[in-house]
Structure formats: structure tokens, C-alpha cells
Amino acid sequence: MVTSTSLVYLIALPLFGAAILLLAGRRSDKWGHLLATALSAGSFGVGLYQLSQMLSRPTAERAITQKLFSWIAVGTFKVDAGLLLDQLSICFVLLITGVGTLIHIYSISYMSHDENRRRFFAYLNLFIAAMLLLVLGNSYLNLYVGWEGVGLASYLLIGFWNQKPAYATASKKAFVMNRVGDMGLSFAIMISFATLGTVSFAGVQAASHTASKAALTAIGIMLLVAATGKSAQFPLQAWLGDAMAGPTPVSALIHAATMVTAGVYLIVRSNFIFDAAPTAQLLVVIVGAITLMFGALVGTAKDDIKKALAASTMSQIGYMILGAGLGPAGYAFAIMHLLTHGFFKAGMFLGAGSVMHGMNDQVDMRRYGALRKFMPITFATFGLGYLAIIGVPPFAGFYSKDAIIETAFNAGGVKGILLGSTALLGAAITAFYMTRVMVLTFTSKERWEDDQHPHESPLLMWIPMAILAIGSVTTGFLFTRGHALVHWLTPVVGERAEGGKVLLQPAVVSGLALVAVIIGVAIAVSKYQLGKVDSVAPQNVSVFTRIARKDLMQDSFNEAVFMKPGQALTALLVKGDDKVIDGAVRGIAATALGTGSTLRRTQTGFARSYAAFILIGAIVLIAAIWVVTQ
Amino acid sequence: MNPYNYLYVAGLLFTIGAIGVVIRRNAIVVFMCVELMLNAANLTLVTFARINGTLDGQVVAFFTMVVAACEVVVGLAIIVTIYRSRRSASVDDASLLKR
Numbered sequence: 001m002v003t004s005t006s007l008v009y010l011i012a013l014p015l016f017g018a019a020i021l022l023l024a025g026r027r028s029d030k031w032g033h034l035l036a037t038a039l040s041a042g043s044f045g046v047g048l049y050q051l052s053q054m055l056s057r058p059t060a061e062r063a064i065t066q067k068l069f070s071w072i073a074v075g076t077f078k079v080d081a082g083l084l085l086d087q088l089s090i091c092f093v094l095l096i097t098g099v100g101t102l103i104h105i106y107s108i109s110y111m112s113h114d115e116n117r118r119r120f121f122a123y124l125n126l127f128i129a130a131m132l133l134l135v136l137g138n139s140y141l142n143l144y145v146g147w148e149g150v151g152l153a154s155y156l157l158i159g160f161w162n163q164k165p166a167y168a169t170a171s172k173k174a175f176v177m178n179r180v181g182d183m184g185l186s187f188a189i190m191i192s193f194a195t196l197g198t199v200s201f202a203g204v205q206a207a208s209h210t211a212s213k214a215a216l217t218a219i220g221i222m223l224l225v226a227a228t229g230k231s232a233q234f235p236l237q238a239w240l241g242d243a244m245a246g247p248t249p250v251s252a253l254i255h256a257a258t259m260v261t262a263g264v265y266l267i268v269r270s271n272f273i274f275d276a277a278p279t280a281q282l283l284v285v286i287v288g289a290i291t292l293m294f295g296a297l298v299g300t301a302k303d304d305i306k307k308a309l310a311a312s313t314m315s316q317i318g319y320m321i322l323g324a325g326l327g328p329a330g331y332a333f334a335i336m337h338l339l340t341h342g343f344f345k346a347g348m349f350l351g352a353g354s355v356m357h358g359m360n361d362q363v364d365m366r367r368y369g370a371l372r373k374f375m376p377i378t379f380a381t382f383g384l385g386y387l388a389i390i391g392v393p394p395f396a397g398f399y400s401k402d403a404i405i406e407t408a409f410n411a412g413g414v415k416g417i418l419l420g421s422t423a424l425l426g427a428a429i430t431a432f433y434m435t436r437v438m439v440l441t442f443t444s445k446e447r448w449e450d451d452q453h454p455h456e457s458p459l460l461m462w463i464p465m466a467i468l469a470i471g472s473v474t475t476g477f478l479f480t481r482g483h484a485l486v487h488w489l490t491p492v493v494g495e496r497a498e499g500g501k502v503l504l505q506p507a508v509v510s511g512l513a514l515v516a517v518i519i520g521v522a523i524a525v526s527k528y529q530l531g532k533v534d535s536v537a538p539q540n541v542s543v544f545t546r547i548a549r550k551d552l553m554q555d556s557f558n559e560a561v562f563m564k565p566g567q568a569l570t571a572l573l574v575k576g577d578d579k580v581i582d583g584a585v586r587g588i589a590a591t592a593l594g595t596g597s598t599l600r601r602t603q604t605g606f607a608r609s610y611a612a613f614i615l616i617g618a619i620v621l622i623a624a625i626w627v628v629t630q
Numbered sequence: 631m632n633p634y635n636y637l638y639v640a641g642l643l644f645t646i647g648a649i650g651v652v653i654r655r656n657a658i659v660v661f662m663c664v665e666l667m668l669n670a671a672n673l674t675l676v677t678f679a680r681i682n683g684t685l686d687g688q689v690v691a692f693f694t695m696v697v698a699a700c701e702v703v704v705g706l707a708i709i710v711t712i713y714r715s716r717r718s719a720s721v722d723d724a725s726l727l728k729r
């Protein structure tokens with residue numbers, strides 16, 4: 001393995017920026033955002049340099065490592081703080097720093113009226129550093145540090161406007177639900193250490209050939225729990241919709257393009273565990289399939305543009321998890337969809353931010369309409385992202401999503417047919433709800449309030465949107481040309497098994513997917529473009545709509561099953577603490593006090609009574625001595 | 631004469647003194663009772679010296695007398711001072727410390 005000394009700069013640059021901005025405080029208000037953007041761009045530059053170095057080496061020597069310091073050395077348990085940059089990490093490094101830098105640039109303008117803009121940039125830099133540590137760590141323990149770091153940054157940024165209680169609650173909700181997933185990761189690390197004796201990726205990979213299947217299944221399931229928490233997958237998905245309380249660039253960077261895909265990274269990185277544990281792998285595809293339908297159904301009913309996009313994110317990550325659960329055939333496609341999704345979804349979120357910027361922070365799509373005329377650039381960039389996500393050829397989503405659907409169909413047997421049909425149905429629903437967003441926002445009739453004057457966003461905002469839109473158009477084509485990305489990732493995720501029984505040819509799948517997309521688009525157009533749209537959400541709707549508006553009852557379920565019993569348990573413990581433990585302490589004090597106040601009566605202040613006590617005491621003493629010595 | 635008779639006398643004197651200290655209120659009388667107890671103790675010391683045929687007890691009796699004389703000086707001064715300020719020599723009236 002080639003070693004390097006320059007990997008640490010990838011993380012150090014943004015971390016340095018966060019430290020400077022947070023420590024310098026208000027003194028850096030004037031230039032803080034520029035420094036943060038420059039450092040993020042610098043990190044992107046280092047990433048590009050590493051890519052060029054990597055390309056110049058032969059395939060076998062492309063992965064490089066850097067040992068930072070010896071972190072834990074207890075007996076036989078040794079963990080170094082070390083970094084690993086291989087073909088998989090470099091994809092993430094470039095996505096994180098590239099999209100991250102664009103979003104820094106966008107935020108300069110988007111947050112220019114916010115007096116805490118410097119703090120915002122400090123948190124963004126902190127996030128970039130933590131996310132890079134997550135994808136560069138060479139062991140599960142190093143990954144865990146980054147994993148917690150992005151959780152912290154996400155919490156700080158969702159609650160950035162925490163003067164609104166609802167936003168503060170949303171950040172707390174995200175943090176608590178992520179804790180549940182983090183617990184899974186810590187369990188996975190503990191089981192890994194207990195059974196395999198190591199926590200580094202290389203060590204676990206080597207040990208996975210000889211380890212018991214039960215241990216690997218346990219580790220795999222715990223890793224899946226971790227992934228569901230961070231990636232907002234079923235059953236830990238409820239926090240993502242509320243996370244839209246954060247500023248829109250945060251939603252674009254953290255809750256669409258990068259952090260929420262950490263779960264996919266974790267599963268693909270742990271491919272050797274899942275390949276050896278079919279039960280865990282089956283659970284992965286089930287979680288992915290459920291979530292892709294769940295997110296899509298929620299997306300059809302949301303009127304808040306950001307929440308509709310959040311539901312869509314959940315659904316698209318469901319596709320990635322599904323792909324990652326299909327084994328060596330799907331890992332590369334999961335990563336491909338992750339990368340293309342990073343472009344088009346970040347672009348659409350920035351577009352949503354641009355629309356909100358022009359509409360006095362209105363987020364209700366029923367109050368939009370006909371914005372195409374007023375925001376042509378936003379319309380164009382958002383539109384390209386839209387074509388990419390619904391999977392129209394030759395846009396990026398077509399290549400990546402079709403590949404996952406096709407792999408799902410060819411997974412074999414009933415499982416393949418079920419997964420493939422689910423993914424196909426999901427594609428139709430995706431086309432429906434994304435068309436709905438598009439029509440309600442840009443092409444239907446105006447439904448604004450009178451005092452709104454929609455206008456195009458400034459240069460600094462639309463340039464990142466345009467670059468991301470270009471990515472939405474081209475990346476799919478580039479990644480699939482000569483199976484570029486699949487071959488690139490093969491050394492990390494293993495060889496695809498070629499020549500198996502193929503249920504449906506790629507062309508057939510693409511045809512089916514296109515038909516599904518056309519049906520979805522047609523329904524949405526006839527319903528929202530040609531039909532009449534109320535500017536207030538109608539209340540006399542079917543029970544299904546009502547359930548979908550309430551996120552398929554996810555919050556009611558969590559509150560009934562986890563929150564209420566949890567609160568009851570807490571109340572019980574508080575009561576126990578109050579009555580039993582505090583009671584014992586107070587009882588001892590009361591006993592001492594009572595004894596004292598009784599004995600106090602003997603202290604009369606009369607000298608003669610003291611003399612009498614002394615006399616009686618002396619007599620008793622003499623009597624006792626007499627009795628004993630007799 | 632049986633020297634143990636002196637011990638009986640000393641015990642009687644000590645008992646009279648102790649009862650006097652407990653039951654009388656007048657500080658002068660209490661004080662005299664205390665002296666009586668001291669003298670009872672002296673008498674036992676001298677008696678034991680006689681019984682054992684050594685001089686140790688008699689020497690200690692002299693020390694006791696000297697200390698008792700000093701104590702009388704200080705004690706009477708306190709009683710007189712209390713009497714001057716309160717117009718009473720009752721020991722029960724001097725019970726201010728409990729408050």
C-alpha cells in the first residue's frame with residue numbers, strides 16, 4: 001500500500017477554517033465567508049491533485065494511506081488514527097468538496113442578510129471536515145469520529161435559526177434519531193472487536209473470510225441500523241422532513257447531497273461483510289425498497305417545496321440502499337446514483353432556495369405558479385435537475401436509476417421481480433411528484449399574494465446552480481461510458497458476476513422505466529397543469545391523501561410506540577429517584593434532626609442538673625466496675 | 631483503731647457534699663459542699679497513705695489543699711461578682727448559657 005503525507009490537508013484545511021471563524025468571532029465577520037469558501041475550494045484542489053496522482057499509478061497501487069498517530073494501543077488492541085484514500089473515497093472527496101464549494105459560493109449571497117453568516121460558514125467548514133474524515137478514515141473507529149462530527153454539524157445547522165422553537169425542536173429531533181443509528185454503529189464496532197479482534201477496514205476484510213456467519217450477520221445488521229439513522233431510511237426516516245428547518249444551502253449540501261448518503265457509503269465500504277452475510281444483505285434491500293416507496297408516497301402530498309424535495313431525497317437514497325443491498329452487481333450503481341443524485345438534488349435544492357429568495361421565503365408551492373417568466377435561469381437549472389431525477393435520457397438519473405432497476409429485476413427469482421417492480425413503481429411516482437413540484441412552481445397559473453415581486457437571483461447564486469445543472473446533464477453519460485465508474489470501483493467492491501441468468505435486457509428495462517415515467521408525468525400534468533389548483537390545500541380529501549400529508553403517520557407511530565412509553569419510563573424513574581433515593585437521604589436527615597431535638601431537652605442550663613448527671617454517671621460507672629470485677 | 635473507719639467517714643462526707651451540690655440553690659452553700667467533697671477525697675488519700683505505710687498520699691493531699699485554696703479565691707470572686715450584678719446568689723438564676 002502506498003503511503004502519503006498530504007492526505008491530511010484535505011481535512012485540515014476546512015477544519016482550520018472552522019476553528020479560525022469560531023475563535024475569531026465577530027472580528028472575522030467581514031472576511032470569514034471568503035476564507036471558508038477559499039479553504040473549501042483548497043480542499044477540492046487537494047482532492048483533484050490526489051485524483052491526478054491516483055490516475056498516474058497502476059490500478060493495484062491506487063489506494064494510498066497515511067498514518068496520523070497511534071491512537072489507541074491497549075494490549076493486542078491497536079487503532080491508529082489513519083486515513084485511506086482509494087477509488088471509493090476519492091469519489092466522495094470530490095463530491096463533498098466540489099458540491100460543498102459551490103454551496104459555499106451560493107451561501108455568500110443567500111445568507112448575506114443574516115447577521116450570523118460567519119457562524120454559518122464556520123459550521124459549513126466543520127461539516128466538510130467531518131464528512132471528509134468520515135469517508136477517509138481507514139477503520140470503523142475513525143469513521144465513527146467523522147460520523148459523529150457530521151451529526152453535530154447537521155444539528156448545529158438545522159437549528160441555525162434556533163430563535164424559532166419549531167426549528168430548535170427539529171434539530172433536536174434529528175439529533176436524537178441519529179443517536180439511535182449511531183448506537184448501531186457503536187455496537188457494530190464492539191461486535192467487530194469482540195469477534196474479529198480488529199476494527200480497521202483491511203483487518204475486518206481479512207478476518208471476514210474466517211469469521212462465523214452469525215457474527216458477520218450481527219455486524220451487518222448493526223451497520224444497517226447505523227445507515228438507516230444517518231441516511232433517513234425506514235424505520236429511522238422521520239427526522240429528514242423536519243430537518244428542512246435549516247437554511248436551504250444546508251438542506252442542499254447536508255440533507256441531500258452528502259451527509260445523508262453516508263449510510264450508502266458505510267454499506268458499500270463494508271461490502272465484504274454484507275457479501276458474507278446474506279441475511280443482513282436481504283434486510284438492506286428490504287429497507288431500501290420500503291424507503292423508496294415511503295419517500296415517494298410522502299412526496300406526492302407535500303405542499304412545502306423543501307419537504308417535497310426532502311421526501312424525494314429519502315426515496316432516492318432508498319434506491320441507493322436497494323442498489324447497495326444487491327451485492328457486487330449493485331455497489332457501483334448505488335455509488336453512481338449517489339453521485340448523480342448529489343448533482344441534481346443539490347441543484348434542485350439551490351433552485352428551491354432561489355425561488356424562496358425571490359418569493360419572500362414563501363415555501364408553500366400552492367402560493368407559487370408561473371415563475372418561469374420571472375426566474376428563467378432558476379427554471380432552466382431546476383428543470384434540468386428535474387429531467388435528471390425522473391430519468392429522462394440522456395440526463396444523469398436515467399443512467400444511474402435504470403441501472404439499479406435493471407439490477408433489481410435481475411437479482412433472481414421472486415425477490416428480483418418484487419424489487420424490480422417496486423423500483424419501477426417508485427420511478428413512476430417519482431415522475432408524478434417531481435412533475436407536480438415543477439408544474440406548481442414554474443408553469444401553472446400565478447397564485448401569489450399581492451405584495452410579492454418574484455425576481456431572478458444574483459450571479460453568485462445562479463452560477464453554482466448552473467454548474468450543478470451541467471453536472472445533472474453530463475455525469476450519467478460520463479460515468480457509464482465504457483462502464484467507467486464500474487471498472488473504477490471494482491478493486492474496492494469486488495468483481496461483478498457476469499453471465500448470470502438475465503431476466504430482462506437493459507433495453508427492455510429502460511423502455512419499461514420510460515413508460516412508467518411518461519405515465520407519472522401525464523397524470524401530474526393533467527391534474528395540476530390542466531386542472532385547477534387551490535391556493536390553500538383542500539381539506540375534504542381522501543383518507544390516503546390525509547395519511548400521506550402526515551408523512552404516513554411516522555410521527556404518530558414514533559410518539560405512540562417510543563416517545564410515550566419513554567416518557568412514562570422517565571416519569572417512573574424520576575418518581576423512584578424522588579421517593580426512594582431522595583426519601584432515604586431525607587429520612588436519615590430527619591432522624592438525626594428528631595434525635596437531636598429530643599436530646600436537646602437534657603441541656604437545661606441549670607448547673608445543678610449537670611452536676612446530678614455527672615453524679616449519676618459516676619455512680620453508674622463505679623457500679624459497673626464493681627459488677628465486672630466481682 | 632481500724633483505719634477503714636476513716637474511709638467510711640470520707641464516704642459519708644462525700645455523699646453529704648454531693649447531695650448538697652445537687653439539692654441546694656445558694657451558690658455559697660453549693661461551694662461549701664464542693665469543699666466538703668474535696669476534703670472527703672483528702673481524707674481517703676491520707677488514710678490510704680497510712681494503710682500502705684507510704685507518704686505519697688499525704689503529699690498529694692497537700693497539693694489538693696493548695697489547689698482548693700486557689701479555687702476558693704477564684705470561685706468566691708465569681709460568686710460575689712454574680713451577686714453584685716444580679717442581687718441573687720442562686721445557681722438556678724445563672725442559667726443564661728442555654729439561650
